[in-house]
Amino acid sequence: MVGQKIPRGKKIYVAWAPSQPTGFTSQDSTWFTAPDSGIYVLSSTLSVGTTAVATNGDGVVLYVDRRAANGTISPIAAVRELALQASVQVVSVCTVVHLRAGEAVAVASYLDSGSPNPAYAIQGGEWECHLSAIMVGAGAASFTEAPVSGGTLADWADQAVITAADMTARITAPLRTLYSPARVLTRTVGPYTSASNQRTLIPWSTAVMEECGGWRMSGDGTTFTVPRSGVYLVTAFTGVQRDGSQGPYGSYQVNLLRNGQPIAVRQRQNTRISYSTAIPLNEVLFLTAGDTVSTELMGTGTGLTWRPEPSNDGWHAFGAVMLGPTAISMKG
Incomplete structure (x- = not known):
């Protein structure tokens, strides 16, 4: 190559x-x-x-x-x-x-x-x-296949008598969670228009969301609720167009929010009008059951507006997958 x-x-x-x-x-x-x-x-x-x-x-x-x-x-x-x-x-x-x-x-x-x-x-x-x-x-037959019941890591007490059944349960139960981890994916965004210097939550499509493990999306598509505590990989990319005058002054950023607060920021410049560029974003982070995750757009420039790439042919995706089902923090 x-x-x-x-x-x-x-x-x-x-x-x-x-x-x-x-x-x-x-x-x-x-x-x-x-x-x-x-x-x-x-x-x-x-x-x-x-x-x-x-x-x-x-x-x-x-x-x-x-x-x-x-x-x-x-x-x-x-x-x-x-x-x-x-x-x-x-x-x-x-x-x-x-x-x-x-x-x-x-x-x-x-x-x-x-x-x-x-x-x-x-x-x-x-x-x-x-x-x-x-x-x-490794055990997922589809993206939306019902999750395998999750296991936890049991304590091994000193001098405890461990039977064959105990050994099987303590080893295989956590592994089953890894075979079909909690996950979510949507590949379409809804329409929006965002003026420069305005923070706008990106509305992902509720009609095409795929999930396993109990993820929930808000009615307007702007927030995802985490079903289970653990370490996750969160990924997103979205095509964004600029409307207004063409020129060098105009950048935009996509923020990843946890419970409404930014935890990651990516920024790009777009110098062309009615033309999409994209920001890829991925983070590994610990999420607690009930946390919400959102993506947010903010454009800059004078007299500009920002909107999504109209084609959903691979230009947008938000996804998350659990990597560490037994983690209780990022420090453990």
């Missing part, structure tokens, strides 16, 4: 350097086939170099696609950054997804057809580009 050229206006799948993935197979170093069904965390980053200066920015898109066993390709994620200078632009995304055995994933990239630059090249430095997939729910 080092130096792989991506011509403008054409979606090209990335050919990765030969590797030896555990379980996953690949015949062409482009599509990687899942060995088993379950919940996976997918993450990818591309660093791309361009030699052109673009006054209003060239759009550089990273796609993560899924290929079903019958060959049908569908989007998992799509994020876009703007390359303004003759330098390197980094595009990344992380999300939670259910894959069936035999389904494959791949990363593609795209350079705006309006770019004056004929091509850009993928950089080849160590860790400048990556694609990873790790299973976090």
Whole structure:
């Protein structure tokens, strides 16, 4: 993949350097086939170099696609950054997804057809580009499969007599929780308009929410209620458009809120009107049962308004999956 050229206006799948993935197979170093069904965390980053200066920015898109066993390709994620200078632009995304055995994933990239630059090249430095997939729910037959009853870690008292049944229960009960962890995913946002310097809770669609374990979403789609205490991976990305005058002064940020308070902030600049860029956000944090999690948008600039990318074809996702079901804090 080092130096792989991506011509403008054409979606090209990335050919990765030969590797030896555990379980996953690949015949062409482009599509990687899942060995088993379950919940996976997918993450990818591309660093791309361009030699052109673009006054209003060239759009550089990273796609993560899924290929079903019958060959049908569908989007998992799509994020876009703007390359303004003759330098390197980094595009990344992380999300939670259910894959069936035999389904494959791949990363593609795209350079705006309006770019004056004929091509850009993928950089080849160590860790400048990556694609990873790790299973976090080996027993999940679907994203919404009913959860396995959770177990807890029992104390092992000194001199206690432990029977075979005790041993089985104390070992397998916590593991069952890991086989089908509490999780939530929605890939659509509702309409909203946010003026500059205004904090707006992002309304995720209640119609397409998938969950396992008892997650609840508020009626307006702005908050998710955590069903069970533990350590979670929370991921989000969302395409945001800028309306108003075109120019260099206009940035926006997406905040991750826990119980209404910001705990993570990501910021990007968008110099083009009616054109989407995206902010990927992912955090590992301890959440208590009953906590709420939200995402919030705030744009800057004079006389600008901000709204979501109208297409839901992979441009938006909010997801969370439990990683540590027996944790009582981040300190334990």
